[in-house]
Amino acid sequence: MQQLAGPLTYQDWDLDKAREAVLEYAGRTGGVMIALHRIQEIFGYIDDSAMPMLGKVFNLSRAEVHGIASFYHDFKREKPGRYTVKVCQAEACQAMGSEKLTEEIKAFLGADFHETSADGNFTLEPVYCLGNCACSPNIMIDTQTYGRVSIDGFKSLASTLAKAVNEQEAK
Amino acid sequence: MVKVYIPRETTADSLGAELLVKAIATEAKYRKLDIEIVRNGSRGACWLEPLVEVETDKGRVGYGPVTLDDVPDLFDADFLNDIQSGGKHAKFLGDVDKLPWFANQERLTFARCGIIEATSVAAYASLGGFVGLKNAMATTPDGIIEEMKASGLRGRGGAAFPTAIKWRTVADCKADQKYIVCNADEGDSGTFSDRMIMEGDPLSLVEGMTIAGLAVGADKGYIYLRSEYPLTQKILNEAIANAEAAGYLGENIQGSGKNFTLEVFMGAGAYICGEETSLLESLEGKRGQIRFKPPLPAIEGLHGKPTVVNNVISLASVPVILEKGGKHYAGYGQGRSLGTMPFQLGGNIKNGGLVEKGFGLTLRQLIEDFGAGTATGKPVRAIQVGGPLGAYFPASLLDTPLDYEEFAKAGGMLGHGGVVVFDDTVNMAKQARFSMEFCAVESCGKCTPCRIGSVRGMEVIDRIVGAKNAEERNAEHIVLKDLCETMESASLCAMGGLTPVPVMSAVKHFVSDFEKEFQDR
Ligand SMILES: Cc1cc2nc3c(=O)[nH]c(=O)nc-3n(C[C@H](O)[C@H](O)[C@H](O)COP(=O)(O)O)c2cc1C
Ligand code: SF4
Ligand code: FES
Numbered sequence: 001m002q003q004l005a006g007p008l009t010y011q012d013w014d015l016d017k018a019r020e021a022v023l024e025y026a027g028r029t030g031g032v033m034i035a036l037h038r039i040q041e042i043f044g045y046i047d048d049s050a051m052p053m054l055g056k057v058f059n060l061s062r063a064e065v066h067g068i069a070s071f072y073h074d075f076k077r078e079k080p081g082r083y084t085v086k087v088c089q090a091e092a093c094q095a096m097g098s099e100k101l102t103e104e105i106k107a108f109l110g111a112d113f114h115e116t117s118a119d120g121n122f123t124l125e126p127v128y129c130l131g132n133c134a135c136s137p138n139i140m141i142d143t144q145t146y147g148r149v150s151i152d153g154f155k156s157l158a159s160t161l162a163k164a165v166n167e168q169e170a171k
Numbered sequence: 172m173v174k175v176y177i178p179r180e181t182t183a184d185s186l187g188a189e190l191l192v193k194a195i196a197t198e199a200k201y202r203k204l205d206i207e208i209v210r211n212g213s214r215g216a217c218w219l220e221p222l223v224e225v226e227t228d229k230g231r232v233g234y235g236p237v238t239l240d241d242v243p244d245l246f247d248a249d250f251l252n253d254i255q256s257g258g259k260h261a262k263f264l265g266d267v268d269k270l271p272w273f274a275n276q277e278r279l280t281f282a283r284c285g286i287i288e289a290t291s292v293a294a295y296a297s298l299g300g301f302v303g304l305k306n307a308m309a310t311t312p313d314g315i316i317e318e319m320k321a322s323g324l325r326g327r328g329g330a331a332f333p334t335a336i337k338w339r340t341v342a343d344c345k346a347d348q349k350y351i352v353c354n355a356d357e358g359d360s361g362t363f364s365d366r367m368i369m370e371g372d373p374l375s376l377v378e379g380m381t382i383a384g385l386a387v388g389a390d391k392g393y394i395y396l397r398s399e400y401p402l403t404q405k406i407l408n409e410a411i412a413n414a415e416a417a418g419y420l421g422e423n424i425q426g427s428g429k430n431f432t433l434e435v436f437m438g439a440g441a442y443i444c445g446e447e448t449s450l451l452e453s454l455e456g457k458r459g460q461i462r463f464k465p466p467l468p469a470i471e472g473l474h475g476k477p478t479v480v481n482n483v484i485s486l487a488s489v490p491v492i493l494e495k496g497g498k499h500y501a502g503y504g505q506g507r508s509l510g511t512m513p514f515q516l517g518g519n520i521k522n523g524g525l526v527e528k529g530f531g532l533t534l535r536q537l538i539e540d541f542g543a544g545t546a547t548g549k550p551v552r553a554i555q556v557g558g559p560l561g562a563y564f565p566a567s568l569l570d571t572p573l574d575y576e577e578f579a580k581a582g583g584m585l586g587h588g589g590v591v592v593f594d595d596t597v598n599m600a601k602q603a604r605f606s607m608e609f610c611a612v613e614s615c616g617k618c619t620p621c622r623i624g625s626v627r628g629m630e631v632i633d634r635i636v637g638a639k640n641a642e643e644r645n646a647e648h649i650v651l652k653d654l655c656e657t658m659e660s661a662s663l664c665a666m667g668g669l670t671p672v673p674v675m676s677a678v679k680h681f682v683s684d685f686e687k688e689f690q691d692r
Pocket of ligand 3: 088089090091092093094128129130131132133136138360361362
């Protein structure tokens with residue numbers, strides 16, 4: 001259970017870089033959505049200062065951009081931890097004990113939903129179905145789904161991933 | 172060179188398939204054995220994943236579920252060559268097609284899924300792929316729609332609206348631009364058929380959308396994919412690129428003079444964006460709020476243009492309908508529920524996964540014969556069918572046939588075909604409360620009964636379970652019923668309108684659970 005190689009590396013916020021990255025989506029169907037995804041992919045979140053910039057690029061008011069970014073659960077407005085852990089809260093996972101698992105993960109990380117563990121490694125989020133409902137309970141770390149997760153499995157995974165952070169930072 | 176099939180698919184991946192690929196490749200190299208690892212999708216037996224299959228002279232044989240620890244043993248058992256010796260391995264399954272789980276299915280839409288290398292045009296074409304497209308090109312748009320009508324296909328996204336009628340409406344519109352939009356938001360909990368086909372046989376969706384384009388006169392398609400499916404996104408994009416390179420997408424498809432281009436668009440984690448008008452708003456780069464209907468998307472859809480919005484399974488079923496004929500497809504199923512449905516068996520189930528079968532088998536057959544009962548070995552107590560807006564059934568309704576009309580008669584809906592099983596430790600008042608909570612979290616906020624009603628709903632359920640006496644409890648039950656009636660009748664869309672269904676079904680069938688404070692039973 002350790003398919004992830006290590007943390008995604010997010011760059012520090014840089015408005016010019018963000019603008020440059022999204023210019024090509026102007027005029028595309030749903031371009032602003034693509035842009036929000038892209039910015040989050042690079043920086044891990046969407047800084048407030050991106051709102052007027054996106055407004056200009058996509059011909060929207062700043063309030064409209066804000067409205068879009070805040071409507072969708074995915075878009076983060078603050079820098080997350082090194083890994084984002086999503087724990088499935090939907091019915092099939094409930095049937096396999098996700099409620100208990102969630103409580104145990106929260107206790108282990110010392111973080112509630114939408115919070116980050118004190119070491120800055122794990123941001124915890126709820127998710128409603130990962131489409132792996134025959135192998136519940138499920139979690140997703142960054143882009144990797146893990147099935148039939150137990151708290152012990154989670155703890156060993158978390159320690160492996162934390163180690164990968166240390167190794168990366170030692171370099 | 173021996174071919175070894177290991178799925179590149181979310182379920183298998185969630186259980187370590189990627190590590191297995193590396194381990195098997197390394198071990199083979201170390202032992203100087205010549206193998207080719209082929210990346211198929213899942214055949215749908217999630218309980219056997221990761222399922223490793225080997226192409227031997229005596230046919231394709233399976234081993235599963237395979238863990239990393241099994242790898243040296245498998246090689247020691249000579250699993251690449253000899254069924255005689257390899258067959259003695261504890262994970263040996265023999266010819267996977269002959270396992271009752273598969274032999275008892277009726278696979279039309281999923282016929283290739285898990286069998287072929289998922290993104291290969293050649294593999295796809297070797298098993299009937301693109302025959303439907305060729306047939307579609309040989310006939311007229313009307314001819315295509317007639318075939319769809321004969322198939323009896325009703326939308327598999329939930330609403331079960333006849334696909335041919337939707338296509339007819341779009342075909343009859345005069346417009347300079349029309350669109351085909353595939354709804355791949357698959358938000359319903361307990362469902363994963365869209366994902367499985369997109370990962371295991373993505374070209375069937377590509378072909379289905381192209382045929383839809385020919386039928387209605389659209390040359391541009393979008394797949395609106397939920398962001399929880401990043402692996403699916405990769406696989407789809409590869410399949411699209413391969414189809415383009417082989418002249419099955421883009422300009423002048425196969426020399427026909429027809430064009431069709433396809434783009435994958437990522438959602439951003441909003442359940443409501445599965446509703447078609449909200450989806451279109453989102454695809455246009457707006458907040459995913461519900462649009463008033465009319466106008467229907469078929470008449471004024473994406474960018475105000477006539478648009479077919481269909482579910483993944485609806486569209487991925489089009490190639491087989493055009494290949495084998497609408498009549499052939501309609502030969503499966505019963506009554507007004509024609510064709511097959513890929514049911515998805517999840518939750519507390521021993522042998523969970525995807526079962527494609529003509530409509531009409533019973534919930535019991537699905538859960539007991541295919542699923543082998545609960546994973547915990549405890550009795551089944553409740554089954555939720557049709558996603559988070561679907562009814563909870565008690566075990567006494569297990570003999571209900573899986574058919575749109577029969578299910579409606581029993582107070583439920585099939586929806587997208589998700590079946591979630593709970594054992595006897597479930598607390599149904601808690602489940603009812605969760606339905607309200609989910610509605611509150613995912614409401615688009617446009618109308619009050621849904622946005623506020625769902626929050627009130629949680630509070631009322633809390634008061635019911637916390638009531639000091641029967642009188643107090645009964646009074647709150649009346650409040651809950653009134654609230655549900657308001658949500659049902661005054662909500663703009665099915666989010667608020669159907670949330671009362673799971674809630675009231677829990678009250679109806681499991682009222683005793685509402686008589687005690689929340690705690691594990
Ligand atoms: C709240 C809500 C969520 C929905 N989610 C989905 C979904 O995730 N996928 C889907 O195909 N249809 C979903 N639908 C149904 C769509 O609105 C629409 O009926 C469907 O995409 C039409 O395609 P079909 O006719 O092929 O089923 C949802 C409807 C509602 C009201
Ligand atoms: S019922 Fe809910 S989701 Fe539907 S339009 Fe109203 S507020 Fe939006
Ligand atoms: S309900 Fe958790 S993965 Fe589907």
